[in-house]
Amino acid sequence: MTRKQLTQHIRQKQSYLCVGLDTDLTKIPKHLQSHPDAAFEFNKQIIDATQDLCVAYKINTAFYEAMGLKGWEAMEKTVNYIPKDQFIIADAKRGDIGNTSSQYAKAFFEMMDFDAITVAPYMGEDSVKPFLEFENKWAIVLGLTSNAGSKDFEQLKFVGDDNNTGSGEFLYQTVLKKVSSWGNAENLMFVIGATKASDFEDIRKIIPDHFLLVPGVGFQGGSLEEVSKYGMNKDCGLLVNASRAIIYAGEKEDFAAEARVIAQQYQSEMAGYLK
Amino acid sequence: MTRKQLTQHIRQKQSYLCVGLDTDLTKIPKHLQSHPDAAFEFNKQIIDATQDLCVAYKINTAFYEAMGLKGWEAMEKTVNYIPKDQFIIADAKRGDIGNTSSQYAKAFFEMMDFDAITVAPYMGEDSVKPFLEFENKWAIVLGLTSNAGSKDFEQLKFVGDDNNTGSGEFLYQTVLKKVSSWGNAENLMFVIGATKASDFEDIRKIIPDHFLLVPGVGFQGGSLEEVSKYGMNKDCGLLVNASRAIIYAGEKEDFAAEARVIAQQYQSEMAGYLK
Numbered sequence: 001m002t003r004k005q006l007t008q009h010i011r012q013k014q015s016y017l018c019v020g021l022d023t024d025l026t027k028i029p030k031h032l033q034s035h036p037d038a039a040f041e042f043n044k045q046i047i048d049a050t051q052d053l054c055v056a057y058k059i060n061t062a063f064y065e066a067m068g069l070k071g072w073e074a075m076e077k078t079v080n081y082i083p084k085d086q087f088i089i090a091d092a093k094r095g096d097i098g099n100t101s102s103q104y105a106k107a108f109f110e111m112m113d114f115d116a117i118t119v120a121p122y123m124g125e126d127s128v129k130p131f132l133e134f135e136n137k138w139a140i141v142l143g144l145t146s147n148a149g150s151k152d153f154e155q156l157k158f159v160g161d162d163n164n165t166g167s168g169e170f171l172y173q174t175v176l177k178k179v180s181s182w183g184n185a186e187n188l189m190f191v192i193g194a195t196k197a198s199d200f201e202d203i204r205k206i207i208p209d210h211f212l213l214v215p216g217v218g219f220q221g222g223s224l225e226e227v228s229k230y231g232m233n234k235d236c237g238l239l240v241n242a243s244r245a246i247i248y249a250g251e252k253e254d255f256a257a258e259a260r261v262i263a264q265q266y267q268s269e270m271a272g273y274l275k
Numbered sequence: 276m277t278r279k280q281l282t283q284h285i286r287q288k289q290s291y292l293c294v295g296l297d298t299d300l301t302k303i304p305k306h307l308q309s310h311p312d313a314a315f316e317f318n319k320q321i322i323d324a325t326q327d328l329c330v331a332y333k334i335n336t337a338f339y340e341a342m343g344l345k346g347w348e349a350m351e352k353t354v355n356y357i358p359k360d361q362f363i364i365a366d367a368k369r370g371d372i373g374n375t376s377s378q379y380a381k382a383f384f385e386m387m388d389f390d391a392i393t394v395a396p397y398m399g400e401d402s403v404k405p406f407l408e409f410e411n412k413w414a415i416v417l418g419l420t421s422n423a424g425s426k427d428f429e430q431l432k433f434v435g436d437d438n439n440t441g442s443g444e445f446l447y448q449t450v451l452k453k454v455s456s457w458g459n460a461e462n463l464m465f466v467i468g469a470t471k472a473s474d475f476e477d478i479r480k481i482i483p484d485h486f487l488l489v490p491g492v493g494f495q496g497g498s499l500e501e502v503s504k505y506g507m508n509k510d511c512g513l514l515v516n517a518s519r520a521i522i523y524a525g526e527k528e529d530f531a532a533e534a535r536v537i538a539q540q541y542q543s544e545m546a547g548y549l550k
Contacts, residue, residue, distance in 0.1 A: 022375075062371060062378035068386040072347045095395060096337060096368050097422040100297075103337035111343040120370060120395045122417055124424020142397055147372040149399020152453055159432040159443060168434060171446065178427055 001087050001115045002136055003186050003211070007235045009055045009085060014271035016236050017263060018056035018089065018213070020243025021046065021078065022063050027248055029255045039067060039074035044081055046247050049256035053267040056087035056239050058213075059114075079112045087239070088115045089140065089213070095120040101130040109134045116140050118191060118213070121175050125182055132183045139188055141179050143203070144172040146193025146216030176206045185209040189239075197226030208233060215241045224266070228273035236274065242266060276362050276390045277411055278461050278486070282510045284330045284360060289546035291511050292538060293331035293364065293488070295518025296321065296353065297338050302523055304530045314342060314349035319356055321522050324531035328542040331362040331514050333488075334389075354387045362390050362514070364415065364488070370395040376405040384409045391415050393466060393488070396450050400457055407458045414463055416454045418478070419447040421468025421491030451481045460484040464514075472501030483508060490516045499541070503548035511549065517541060 010016050021043050025033060028042045035041045047057065059078060064071035082088050094104040094117060101119075108114045116138035119131055131139035144154055154172040176190060189211040192203060203212075212231055217224050217240050224240060231238050242262075250258025285291050296318050300308060303317045310316045322332065334353060339346035357363050369379040369392060383389045391413035394406055406414035419429055429447040451465060464486040467478060478487075487506055492499050492515050499515060506513050517537070525533025 024378075060371075060375060060378075062369070062375045062382065065382035066378040066386060068382070069344070069347055069351060072344055076344060091371075093371050093395070093398075094337070094368065096335075096366075097420070097424075100335060100337045103299075103335075103341040107337065107340035107343070107346075111341060120368070120397050122395050122397045122428060123368075123420050123422060124427030124429070126422050126424040128424075145372070145398050147398060147401050149372075149401040149403075152399030153397060153446065153450065154399070156446075156449065157434040158446075159434050171428065171431075171433075174431065175428065 003235070006055065006087055006211070009087075010236045010274070013052065013055055013267070014274055015053055015055055015267045016238045016240055016270055016274075017054040017266045018058050018087075018239045018241040019046065019050050019054045019246055019263065020058045020060060020091070020215070020241045021247065022060040022243040023074075023247070024063055025067065029251055029253065031253055037074070037077075039064070039071065040077045040081075043074070043078045045256040046259055047078075047082055049260040050246065050263040051083055051086065053260070053263040054086070056089060057082050058089040058091045058241050058243070060243070061090055061092040076112055079114060088113070090114040090117040093118050093120050093142065095123055095127045097123065098126040098130055101127050105131050105134060109137045116189065118142065121179055125178075128179060128182055132187050137187070139183065140213050141175070141188065141190055143176050143190040143192050144199060145191060150193060173202075173206060176203065180207050180210065185211070189213055191215065192231070197223055197230055200227065200230035204231065204233065209237070211235075211237050211239060213239045213241060215243075217242055224269055225273070228270070232273065240266070240270070278510070281330065281362055281486070284362075285511045285549070288327065288330055288542070289549055290328055290330055290542040291513045291515055291545055291549075292329040292541045293333050293362075293514045293516040294321065294325050294329045294521055294538065295333045295335060295366070295490070295516045296522065297335040297518040298349075298522070299338055300342065304526055304528065306528055312349070312352075314339070314346065315352045315356075318349070318353045320531040321534055322353075322357060324535040325521065325538040326358055326361065328535070328538040329361070331364060332357050333364040333366045333516050333518070335518070336365055336367040351387055354389060363388070365389040365392040368393050368395050368417065370398055370402045372398065373401040373405055376402050380406050380409060380412075384412045391464065393417065396454055400453075403454060403457055407462050412462070414458065415488050416450070416463065416465055418451050418465040418467050419474060420466060425468060448477075448481060451478065455482050455485065460486070464488055466490065467506070472498055472505055475502065475505035479506065479508065484512070486510075486512050486514060488514045488516060490518075492517055499544055500548070503545070507548065515541070515545070
């Protein structure tokens, strides 16, 4: 999907909601747990109930890998089922030396029809670039994450590199600067954790144009209002993800309708911020 | 596998060789490419030909994911086929927020019987710890990697953290210090790229006891002699990986015998360094 298409969908739907399909067989409604194709059936009903309210779905690959072969199959079926006007993200946090990253890119962009994959930056340029070589596909690189562990490395301060740039800035800021020079705002986004809304202003000084994937609104405690206020740019520039808050909103047979109610709340709030 | 068992296998076999199964269907011998179960058949023959010469196999998950569902199946079959006295590594570079890392741990330690998984440290403590909670299983965390991109972040210098520790040290050194405090030398190893053999002495000052997984000997140009001289500790403390140099040594029907010849060369050289 191109940036132009994504931006159009956001305008049309008045939404920048991404629904996270962190499908865990121990958490889905009881009546579905014995279904022969439980994970896909759950996803299908969630997608049917929410697709007019969101512009993206994010598949957390860990949950599918934890189901073994059957999980990988459910992931493939889910990607095929999601309507083509949705931006489909593999939340896979991959990243390795060049020839290996190329294999991951092939897995998610060619074997499956994802639009984007999340990428861990630790190993540097040659680990990220293979994901930028596919037309209309995106790498979403980890910047500042919303978990407690983000303080361990992401928020340490650098002396600077050989060119003496980056002096005294946080690792995640160096990551945003360097990685953004490897691609452009048409093939690169960043993960920015929503619990640090106050940091959004500084982040927008470094990457004013890029889309940001913002997890952590909902169960992780971020504020949609603050994220939107400080993170939005002229093309919206935000995809705000909610996973558990939406997909596990209900525990009974009407779980999809319950999920829709929550998704609707996000969408209404977002429509307000888009004005 | 326990550290004691791994150390015993190294002594018995006089080898600390890890064979990397980076199985790529476009690179395996032509006569196997049309085999209905090509990836597994290739792996099976490589394993049969090398298992008395190595103590570990490393499965690069990217190559299997790139084959889709069939690849995931080949990975599972390969793990089940590898003899139980081998240390089996999922080279998967995973790492995410706590509940997601737990799912990855479940995938590789419970759904499949890997002994270890490689982990990316960027997201910090809660992204690594879930991999340390399984008895006799290991997390192998990225320290200093052997690719060109290691200069982008791993080799930048820090000012230090809130406690003013780590002043002026490289990011990868901070990673080694912090991560080693989250586990111990019985459940934690580090990836240290072999092309930087001169750094091994400094690294051993930070983590004298931990095992190091050393990729990059062979096609990536590292020297086995230097790695062994500077990296070895009293329990050997090294697993040196070679992938392409071994598994693609031959292109014809005798490829497994050719692979054995190269594995034998590594093992003989290692036996010398173990004395």
